[in-house]
Amino acid sequence: MEELTDADIADLTALRRALHARPEVSGDEVETAARIATELAALGVDHLVTGLGGHGVAGVFEGTTPGPTVLLRCELDALPIEETGTPPWRSGRAGIAHLCGHDGHMATMLGVGRMLARARPAAGRVVLMFQPSEEDGRGAIAVCEDAAFADLAPDWAFALHNEPDIARGVAHVPDGLSSAPSVGLRLAFTGVEAHACAPQDGRSPAAAMARLMTALPALSRGAFPEEDFRLVTLTHARLGEPAFGIAPGRGEVFVTCRTCSDATLAILETDIYALAQATANAESLEFELTEHDRFLAGVNDPDAAHALRAAASAVGLEAIRGSPLRASEDFGRFGHDCPAALLLLGAGPGPALHNPDYDFDDGLIAPGAALLLRAARAVLDGAAGI
Numbered sequence: 001m002e003e004l005t006d007a008d009i010a011d012l013t014a015l016r017r018a019l020h021a022r023p024e025v026s027g028d029e030v031e032t033a034a035r036i037a038t039e040l041a042a043l044g045v046d047h048l049v050t051g052l053g054g055h056g057v058a059g060v061f062e063g064t065t066p067g068p069t070v071l072l073r074c075e076l077d078a079l080p081i082e083e084t085g086t087p088p089w090r091s092g093r094a095g096i097a098h099l100c101g102h103d104g105h106m107a108t109m110l111g112v113g114r115m116l117a118r119a120r121p122a123a124g125r126v127v128l129m130f131q132p133s134e135e136d137g138r139g140a141i142a143v144c145e146d147a148a149f150a151d152l153a154p155d156w157a158f159a160l161h162n163e164p165d166i167a168r169g170v171a172h173v174p175d176g177l178s179s180a181p182s183v184g185l186r187l188a189f190t191g192v193e194a195h196a197c198a199p200q201d202g203r204s205p206a207a208a209m210a211r212l213m214t215a216l217p218a219l220s221r222g223a224f225p226e227e228d229f230r231l232v233t234l235t236h237a238r239l240g241e242p243a244f245g246i247a248p249g250r251g252e253v254f255v256t257c258r259t260c261s262d263a264t265l266a267i268l269e270t271d272i273y274a275l276a277q278a279t280a281n282a283e284s285l286e287f288e289l290t291e292h293d294r295f296l297a298g299v300n301d302p303d304a305a306h307a308l309r310a311a312a313s314a315v316g317l318e319a320i321r322g323s324p325l326r327a328s329e330d331f332g333r334f335g336h337d338c339p340a341a342l343l344l345l346g347a348g349p350g351p352a353l354h355n356p357d358y359d360f361d362d363g364l365i366a367p368g369a370a371l372l373l374r375a376a377r378a379v380l381d382g383a384a385g386i
């Protein structure tokens, strides 16, 4: 079995920690992308593509004969959260930190690159895709729609995400839904400001907002991951200005909607629009809805999922179908054009993803790299009944 050497693991661990110390948020991954491009060039990739969908970087390892293209994907971005953990490699940038483990995913992918540099695919090719802007849902769509991506279009796509909620040594690879679709909705209401001594002269959105802040979460129903699951979470609200002399004339409510299918999410959005519009009309308010951070459903193709489970078992992990990710993951976009699957690699127990004291478990680099490479070779070789 192909494995990283101890020297590889030491190098990749040091690299992971260096990336952790210099995090960049979605859409701003300039330094990270440059570092990755340098690392890929040093590995001797056959093609290096930069600027994909923003700051995305891809390194291509060609086989000796033509064949399918396998894309392995990781993410470049960190989160706008202050790190409270105190490892020696703690974020050196205030208010920004790698708290989802994307630093570790990048190191894992470069581990795959080291092994491919030593033994290229016999046939076909492997694309190592370092995708920007995963955390806001924009990156995968931007990469897939970038004209330069047409030359890299995959026949298969795989990714992994570390998951502290899953025990270490266990890998979840569901058939079907792998990550929930979601969208953020901003509901903005405009009435008329008035003096606080005469609120009857204005039109305040307060009552409409109060009703919706109760009614919208009440649209939630069902249990994840059942088909009828709907979750509406209130994430932000603002009314008027922080002053005592003004009866407010403007307000906004933010909600995040989450379901188990893109179709159910569309129905939920229609329901929310109708309810908010009716509530605004009843108070003679202007109403505007805008959508943000849309994530499509991640759906694992059964053959691709099988390849990942077989690869995980081969490297000594307990590979099970398990539960899908209740969070959203924009990798789902890659599955629109080819068979794709996402593996959730157990990292637990420990702080959850996006917790301020989370840190990637470096012990996942070696098994993660070994299993991704094994899955890629399996589909390129047409092995394992795929």
Ligand SMILES: [Zn+2]
Binding pocket: 099, 100, 135, 353, 354
């Ligand atoms: Zn995240």
Ligand SMILES: [Zn+2]
Binding pocket: 100, 101, 102, 134, 161
């Ligand atoms: Zn993540």
